[in-house]
Amino acid sequence: MTVVGEVLDSVVVGAGQAGLAASYFLRQRGIDHVVLDADAGPGGAWQHRWASLSMDDVHGVADLPGSPAPGRSERAARDVVPDYFGAYERHHRLPVVRPVRVDRVDDDGGLLVVRAGDRTWRTRTLVNATGTWRRPFVPYYPGIGTFAGEQLHTAGYPGAEHFAGRRVLVVGGGASAVQHLGELAPVTDTLWATRRPPVWRSDDFDEAAGLAAVTAVEERVRRGLPPTSVVGVTGLALRPQEQQAARLGAYERLPMFDRIEADGVRWTAGAEAGRDERVDAILWATGFRAAVDHLAPLNLRTPQGGIALVPVPGNVQGATTAVRDPRVQLVGYGPSASTIGASRAARQAALAVSRHLATAAA
Numbered sequence: 001m002t003v004v005g006e007v008l009d010s011v012v013v014g015a016g017q018a019g020l021a022a023s024y025f026l027r028q029r030g031i032d033h034v035v036l037d038a039d040a041g042p043g044g045a046w047q048h049r050w051a052s053l054s055m056d057d058v059h060g061v062a063d064l065p066g067s068p069a070p071g072r073s074e075r076a077a078r079d080v081v082p083d084y085f086g087a088y089e090r091h092h093r094l095p096v097v098r099p100v101r102v103d104r105v106d107d108d109g110g111l112l113v114v115r116a117g118d119r120t121w122r123t124r125t126l127v128n129a130t131g132t133w134r135r136p137f138v139p140y141y142p143g144i145g146t147f148a149g150e151q152l153h154t155a156g157y158p159g160a161e162h163f164a165g166r167r168v169l170v171v172g173g174g175a176s177a178v179q180h181l182g183e184l185a186p187v188t189d190t191l192w193a194t195r196r197p198p199v200w201r202s203d204d205f206d207e208a209a210g211l212a213a214v215t216a217v218e219e220r221v222r223r224g225l226p227p228t229s230v231v232g233v234t235g236l237a238l239r240p241q242e243q244q245a246a247r248l249g250a251y252e253r254l255p256m257f258d259r260i261e262a263d264g265v266r267w268t269a270g271a272e273a274g275r276d277e278r279v280d281a282i283l284w285a286t287g288f289r290a291a292v293d294h295l296a297p298l299n300l301r302t303p304q305g306g307i308a309l310v311p312v313p314g315n316v317q318g319a320t321t322a323v324r325d326p327r328v329q330l331v332g333y334g335p336s337a338s339t340i341g342a343s344r345a346a347r348q349a350a351l352a353v354s355r356h357l358a359t360a361a362a
Helices: 017-028 044-048 077-091 175-184 207-222 240-247 293-298 339-361
Strands: 010-013 033-036 104-108 111-116 119-123 126-128 150-153 168-171 190-194 259-261 264-266 276-278 281-284 325-330
Touching: 010 017, 010 111, 010 119, 017 033, 017 077, 017 126, 017 339, 033 119, 044 077, 104 293, 126 339, 168 175, 175 190, 175 240, 293 325, 325 339
Parallel strands: 010 033, 010 126, 126 325, 150 281, 168 190, 168 281
Antiparallel strands: 104 111, 111 119, 259 264, 264 276
């Protein structure tokens, strides 16, 4: 086993939007730290997005602290954002170490021990900024293993051309499903199934509506429940690039099927009972879960299954400190799980780290 360096004041896990912002604010406060990133290069989850996702298509990239984000263009987001992140790392001389995939974090006599293979870092505090990309979620349905066609999660979406000439079932009621249907419907036959009827947003999504959505997520996290997606509670809206798919009927939603068969899906109950639909591929746009399994040894989860965070009065996106262990900050989790929220929460996390270190030293 290799023990890397002396005892650090903090370790940041993840170098996406949240991790880089956290590192920036920790450096501002003179806190000795490293950033451990599982990828070989900068860009966080953006470098793994599908090639057809342009900067015109993304729902927004927030500014990193002190650096304006790139604007809209036809360039692929998976090229533009990693370039932006990489330049930011270099300009601010952020202490990113990669590739390092953290396996677990242990408590050892008051210090946190971050383990990655045969390497170990010892630290007084931890800022977890691992996001969700590495934990795509696919629900279980009877017969899922018998399907003879292709099943993919949106995390591995290869582009619309891959499905040309095939009938595709898109499963999921969020913005990702809407976006993928927008790409797929003009080039192939599609079906759409969701657990609940989609909530379409016809009004302008103003600041008050955004605050209400984030507050709803913060309330779940405060109660120790698993967080829902911030985007998932804001409602759906069609953008100009999805209007063609709408004219083709792509957003005529079906309720969820009851079982999967070798050549498609079947409804056995409800209004659609007896209905069969043959499909060649299933695209699971069913979201992600927080990538926090490496924190399991710290026993941060509540009986309800989430990690409870200490609320910050007047700042719903500032909840970052784990209730069960104040040494641990979670950025990009729960109410801060958006590019804007992650950067805002990173400032609060750095402040919490600074306060904890000062208290421990007193």
